[in-house]
Amino acid sequence: xxxxxxxxxxxxxxxxxxxxxxxxxxxxxxxxxxxxxxxxxxxxxxxxxxxxxxxxxxxxxxxxxxxxxxxxxxxxxxxxxxxxxxxxxxxxxxxxxxxxxxxxxxxxxxxxxxxxxxxxxxxxxxxxxxxxxxxxxxxxxxxxxxxxxxxxxxxxxxxxxxxxxxxxxxxxxxxxxxxxxxxxxxxxxxxxxxxxxxxxxxxxxxxxxxxxxxxxxxxxxxxxxxxxxxxxxx
Amino acid sequence: xxxxxxxxxxxxxxxxxxxxxxxxxxxxxxxxxxxxxxxxxxxxxxxxxxxxxxxxxxxxxxxxxxxxxxxxxxxxxxxxxxxxxxxxxxxxxxxxxxxxxxxxxxxxxxxxxxxxxxxxxxxxxxxxxxxxxxxxxxxxxxxxxxxxxxxxxxxxxxxxxxxxxxxxxxxxxxxxxxxxxxxxxxxxxxxxxxxxxxxxxxxxxxxxxxxxxxxxxxxxxxxxxxxxxxxxxxxxxxxxxxxxxxxxxxxxxxxxxxxxxxxxxxxxxxxxxxxxxxxxxxxxxxxxxxxxxxxxxxxxxxxxxxxxxxxxxxxxxxxxxxxxxxxxxxxxxxxxxxxxxxxxxxxxxxxxxxxxxxxxxxxxxxxxxxxxxxxxxxxxxxxxxxxxxxxxxxxxxxxxxxxxxxxxxxxxxxxxxxxxxxxxxxxxxxxxxxxx
Numbered sequence: 329x330x331x332x333x334x335x336x337x338x339x340x341x342x343x344x345x346x347x348x349x350x351x352x353x354x355x356x357x358x359x360x361x362x363x364x365x366x367x368x369x370x371x372x373x374x375x376x377x378x379x380x381x382x383x384x385x386x387x388x389x390x391x392x393x394x395x396x397x398x399x400x401x402x403x404x405x406x407x408x409x410x411x412x413x414x415x416x417x418x419x420x421x422x423x424x425x426x427x428x429x430x431x432x433x434x435x436x437x438x439x440x441x442x443x444x445x446x447x448x449x450x451x452x453x454x455x456x457x458x459x460x461x462x463x464x465x466x467x468x469x470x471x472x473x474x475x476x477x478x479x480x481x482x483x484x485x486x487x488x489x490x491x492x493x494x495x496x497x498x499x500x501x502x503x504x505x506x507x508x509x510x511x512x513x514x515x516x517x518x519x520x521x522x523x524x525x526x527x528x529x530x531x532x533x534x535x536x537x538x539x540x541x542x543x544x545x546x547x548x549x550x551x552x553x554x555x556x557x558x559x560x561x562x
Numbered sequence: 563x564x565x566x567x568x569x570x571x572x573x574x575x576x577x578x579x580x581x582x583x584x585x586x587x588x589x590x591x592x593x594x595x596x597x598x599x600x601x602x603x604x605x606x607x608x609x610x611x612x613x614x615x616x617x618x619x620x621x622x623x624x625x626x627x628x629x630x631x632x633x634x635x636x637x638x639x640x641x642x643x644x645x646x647x648x649x650x651x652x653x654x655x656x657x658x659x660x661x662x663x664x665x666x667x668x669x670x671x672x673x674x675x676x677x678x679x680x681x682x683x684x685x686x687x688x689x690x691x692x693x694x695x696x697x698x699x700x701x702x703x704x705x706x707x708x709x710x711x712x713x714x715x716x717x718x719x720x721x722x723x724x725x726x727x728x729x730x731x732x733x734x735x736x737x738x739x740x741x742x743x744x745x746x747x748x749x750x751x752x753x754x755x756x757x758x759x760x761x762x763x764x765x766x767x768x769x770x771x772x773x774x775x776x777x778x779x780x781x782x783x784x785x786x787x788x789x790x791x792x793x794x795x796x797x798x799x800x801x802x803x804x805x806x807x808x809x810x811x812x813x814x815x816x817x818x819x820x821x822x823x824x825x826x827x828x829x830x831x832x833x834x835x836x837x838x839x840x841x842x843x844x845x846x847x848x849x850x851x852x853x854x855x856x857x858x859x860x861x862x863x864x865x866x867x868x869x870x871x872x873x874x875x876x877x878x879x880x881x882x883x884x885x886x887x888x889x890x891x892x893x894x895x896x897x898x899x900x901x902x903x904x905x906x907x908x909x910x911x912x913x914x915x916x917x918x919x920x921x922x923x924x925x926x927x928x929x930x931x932x933x934x935x936x937x938x939x940x941x942x943x944x945x946x947x948x949x950x951x952x953x954x955x956x957x958x959x960x961x962x963x964x965x966x967x968x969x970x971x972x973x974x975x976x977x978x979x980x981x982x983x984x985x986x987x988x989x990x991x992x993x994x995x996x997x998x
Contacts, residue, residue, distance in 0.1 A: 338803050338806075338807065340807050340810075340811075341803070341806055341807055341810060344807070344810035344811060344813070344814055345810065347814055348810060348813050348814060409799050409802040409803075430802040430803070430805070430806045431802060431805040431806040431808070431809045431829060431833055432806070432809070433809075434809065434810060434813045472892065472893060473865075474892055477858075479856075480855075480856060481855075481856045481857060481858055481887060481998075482855045482856065482857035482858065482892045483857070483858045483861045484857070484858070484861055484862040484865045484866075484892055484896065485861075485865050486864070486865040486866070486868035486869045486872075487868075487869050487872065488868060488869075488872060489865065489868070517873075518872050518873075531864070531868070535858075535861055
């Protein structure tokens with residue numbers, strides 16, 4: 329059972345989230361403001377905090393930093409009224425592990441809670457929440473879903489390309505089979521299969537200027553799968 | 563007047579004494595005096611006319627006298643005084659000349675150089691006898707020759723013409739300033755730039771007053787514009803909490819699945835509207851904050867169409883086979899393109915995206931094969947909340963902000979966005995951007 333702390337100043341949202349999340353095996357503690365949150369976190373252990381950015385007494389961002397300092401192992405999902413990417417950047421830079429704009433799809437929240445829990449259990453959190461990866465002069469910004477070439481040209485990526493490149497840069501130098509890649513790039517509402525994996529790889533090669541005949545960055549391992557062959561800078 | 567002076571009763575005695583001066587008078591009186599003697603438009607026009615006419619007169623007379631003086635000084639009795647000039651010496655006070663005009667012109671042909679006939683008054687200060695106001699009575703002065711007349715008229719025309727031209731420019735300048743400031747006002751309100759305020763200390767009383775009124779109006783507009791923006795943004799922001807509550811309630815309520823889905827769709831639509839309004843009124847929205855970068859326009863179009871294809875939307879991207887680079891804001895451009903493609907699919911059934919380059923820069927075109935838009939409404943659809951008649955229905959029409967925001971975002975990237983009907987049918991939206 330995942331223990332989740334919901335911090336939101338609206339009583340009905342707290343109550344309905346409590347009721348809803350129960351159905352998905354998440355037990356909920358609820359706090360209406362920052363003081364209550366601190367009190368509850370001191371008394372109990374939570375696996376994840378769902379934190380509203382706008383609270384009556386304290387800014388969500390400061391509370392987020394407080395959690396990072398005092399309970400560094402507890403991941404935070406930030407809820408906010410601003411859905412734009414700049415607010416998202418701000419939230420993630422302040423230490424939130426994930427970010428959801430209000431009004432959110434309840435199922436989406438459940439999916440994010442479970443994903444964060446999985447990551448925490450596997451201890452992959454660092455690579456998985458990193459925003460930017462650099463390799464061979466390229467910069468891959470996962471928040472803006474774009475590549476910046478060594479010539480400083482922005483190359484936007486599709487969702488499929490973004491998921492694929494994320495899977496690859498998190499595991500440089502490892503051969504990944506098509507089955508593994510299908511598993512790693514799965515997304516709700518999208519069908520991923522062998523063919524779409526190949527297509528996405530060829531698109532990525534094109535965008536990375538990798539020749540399809542003799543690819544250097546994303547190499548084809550005959551009969552095995554694909555290998556991301558680049559030094560990813562820490 | 564007495565009513566206006568009544569409140570300033572204590573000023574009365576000094577004011578009526580006349581020696582109290584300007585400060586001692588009632589306010590209304592002071593204003594009246596300021597109007598009468600201050601730097602008003604009326605005074606400027608009056609002075610201008612006066613100076614111009616006197617100058618024209620003096621110059622013309624001076625020139626003619628000088629010309630004549632060279633040749634005829636010897637024959638002039640006494641000091642030359644103002645010569646009577648044609649037009650000035652017409653009969654007493656507007657009385658039409660009894661002799662028709664031609665006689666004026668023919669004067670040089672008459673024996674004007676001869677001494678006047680006896681009996682005629684020699685001093686031109688004497689009233690000329692009414693029956694012959696234009697006759698050859700011109701005293702010691704001979705009539706003007708054709709050349710002298712031409713010179714006289716020419717100088718007058720030149721001086722008055724020049725003065726009129728300069729004066730009209732000079733008097734019209736405040737008006738031009740006002741027009742320019744008014745034109746700039748809309749833009750600067752919109753873009754939060756400094757207001758185009760007028761100089762309140764220069765110009766005539768009327769101009770200074772207009773400047774004060776204009777500046778006050780501009781400041782008032784800015785205040786209201788900002789307040790309206792803040793209010794709308796605050797309302798939009800506060801709508802998210804009830805929307806979230808509604809959305810959560812739909813999960814826990816026991817209702818029919820179809821009803822639930824429709825309600826979820828409605829919430830999504832309302833939220834999209836809130837998003838759009840927030841973006842418009844928050845000055846720090848993504849469009850404003852994002853830097854202009856060099857970007858691969860083809861990659862952007864490809865990424866977006868791939869995403870939509872993944873959702874089984876009828877879109878197509880035609881790869882130009884070479885990189886097309888442009889200066890732009892990647893996130894804002896995604897939004898613009900997403901909106902154009904969304905419109906094409908919604909109203910035209912499908913969307914085709916192309917990118918390319920020509921002499922004018924870089925272009926991105928989204929075409930559909932739908933009914934297009936009536937020619938007269940091609941510009942109107944960019945107005946906020948404007949919707950074509952047939953799309954009033956909310957389920958196809960959206961909020962009517964999409965194209966407005968798309969154009970705003972394109973303009974911020976120093977680009978342009980225009981719609982046109984294709985000759986082969988369907989609508990084309992063209993985004994133009996600066997090349998790298």
